[in-house]
Amino acid sequence: MTPTAGTIDKNEYFFGHKACAGCGGSLTVRIALKILGPRAVAVLPAGCMSAVGFNFPQLAFLNNAIISTFAGTASMMTGLEAGLRARGERDCTVVGFAGDGGTADIGLQALSGALDRGDNILYICYDNEAYMNTGVQKSGLTPFGARTTTTPAGARVRGNVREKKNMLRIVAAHGAPYAATASVGYLDDYMRKVQKAAGLRGVKYLHVLAPCPTGWGIASDETVEVAKEAVDCGLFPLYEYEGGAFRQTVAPKGGSIERHLRRQRRFQHLTDEDIAHITVRRASET
Amino acid sequence: MRKPYLRQAPGRELADYPEGTAYTAGFLTAKNAGWRSVRPVLRAEKCVLCLRCYLHCPDGTVYESGGALAFDYDFCKGCGLCAKICPLGAIEMETEGA
Numbered sequence: 001m002t003p004t005a006g007t008i009d010k011n012e013y014f015f016g017h018k019a020c021a022g023c024g025g026s027l028t029v030r031i032a033l034k035i036l037g038p039r040a041v042a043v044l045p046a047g048c049m050s051a052v053g054f055n056f057p058q059l060a061f062l063n064n065a066i067i068s069t070f071a072g073t074a075s076m077m078t079g080l081e082a083g084l085r086a087r088g089e090r091d092c093t094v095v096g097f098a099g100d101g102g103t104a105d106i107g108l109q110a111l112s113g114a115l116d117r118g119d120n121i122l123y124i125c126y127d128n129e130a131y132m133n134t135g136v137q138k139s140g141l142t143p144f145g146a147r148t149t150t151t152p153a154g155a156r157v158r159g160n161v162r163e164k165k166n167m168l169r170i171v172a173a174h175g176a177p178y179a180a181t182a183s184v185g186y187l188d189d190y191m192r193k194v195q196k197a198a199g200l201r202g203v204k205y206l207h208v209l210a211p212c213p214t215g216w217g218i219a220s221d222e223t224v225e226v227a228k229e230a231v232d233c234g235l236f237p238l239y240e241y242e243g244g245a246f247r248q249t250v251a252p253k254g255g256s257i258e259r260h261l262r263r264q265r266r267f268q269h270l271t272d273e274d275i276a277h278i279t280v281r282r283a284s285e286t
Numbered sequence: 287m288r289k290p291y292l293r294q295a296p297g298r299e300l301a302d303y304p305e306g307t308a309y310t311a312g313f314l315t316a317k318n319a320g321w322r323s324v325r326p327v328l329r330a331e332k333c334v335l336c337l338r339c340y341l342h343c344p345d346g347t348v349y350e351s352g353g354a355l356a357f358d359y360d361f362c363k364g365c366g367l368c369a370k371i372c373p374l375g376a377i378e379m380e381t382e383g384a
Contacts, residue, residue, distance in 0.1 A: 005336065005337035005340060005341040008341070010287045010350075011287055012288075013289075014346070015289045015345070015346045015361065016291075016318065016361055017345070020363075021322075021344075022363075022365035022366070024344070026345065027342065027343075030346055057295055058313070058316055059310065060312075060314070061290070061311055061312065062288060062289060062290050062311055062312040063311065064311060065311070220366060221365055221366030221367050223344070223365075223367060224342055224371055225370065
């Protein structure tokens with residue numbers, strides 16, 4: 001049974017970290033570890049969550065956690081899983097928490113390799129849609145039109161000209177046993193997926209939309225609301241891929257794409273045509 | 287409830303530092319309270335302990351204690367998510383030092 005707010009593990013495995021106030025990424029990590037419990041072994045590459053979790057001597061993980069190379073999240077997970085198995089350790093979930101850059105750009109090859117080998121790991125990408133801890137540079141998962149420091153908005157070019165990579169389809173194309181999108185705006189759905197994934201064998205992949213107040217230009221108390229809105233207006237649909245088929249797990253409640261974009265400072269320069277482009281593209285994908 | 291907790295920071299001598307790259311998990315040496323300009327305050331008469339605030343806190347600083355909601359003010363950063371997510375308006379953000 002999926003835990004609820006009342007039944008979930010009361011222990012805090014990610015606590016006292018230095019993430020910005022209202023950080024969606026830290027909520028992603030905190031909730032996953034509460035589901036996976038004290039025997040989870042976490043791997044974090046360079047990125048926000050390692051930068052805020054390991055500030056020696058301030059170490060914010062209660063369970064075993066280790067920093068990997070930026071490119072090597074999945075390969076370190078492979079090694080840890082093999083090592084734990086060799087030592088006869090049981091009931092340990094090897095879980096990775098990598099950002100969008102560490103997953104879709106820099107760590108993609110290692111993830112692809114693990115998927116090819118079919119290692120028994122749980123890979124969680126917290127997607128805040130840019131390289132946030134280094135100061136908001138564009139990643140392969142930055143959406144069209146978003147202003148970052150490397151895709152500035154000016155008179156001629158209005159933010160990022162590229163579309164966001166579809167990581168769920170990339171992972172599904174490897175024939176993964178389980179892959180899903182999730183959002184910190186729908187924690188019940190996310191918790192169910194973490195628990196389900198932990199019980200399956202092979203490479204499980206979760207892609208979690210985790211808004212960043214600092215990089216997105218939203219208030220620190222709007223993280224959850226904006227993450228929910230992204231699902232409801234159809235820009236970030238919640239899917240599950242299992243047994244070769246995709247299934248939608250949360251029906252979008254509807255809502256204005258324009259309102260959702262315009263409340264974020266990173267999209268404030270967009271013209272009506274840009275918003276129309278995003279709307280048409282969304283419709284063509286679903 | 288177990289969670290990382292505050293301890294004495296290691297000294298400044300070389301011998302106080304680990305030889306390898308591993309160290310004690312859940313080892314905190316500094317609070318985050320100084321980040322905060324507003325603090326969550328509970329209106330207990332409105333709270334029904336649905337724990338939505340507890341679930342959604344990115345810092346894990348909202349918790350249930352003895353049948354009532356409590357905040358860990360040493361580590362709350364004052365983001366205001368708990369107040370925003372409360373369906374009953376049972377949490378208000380008050381300016382620090384006011």
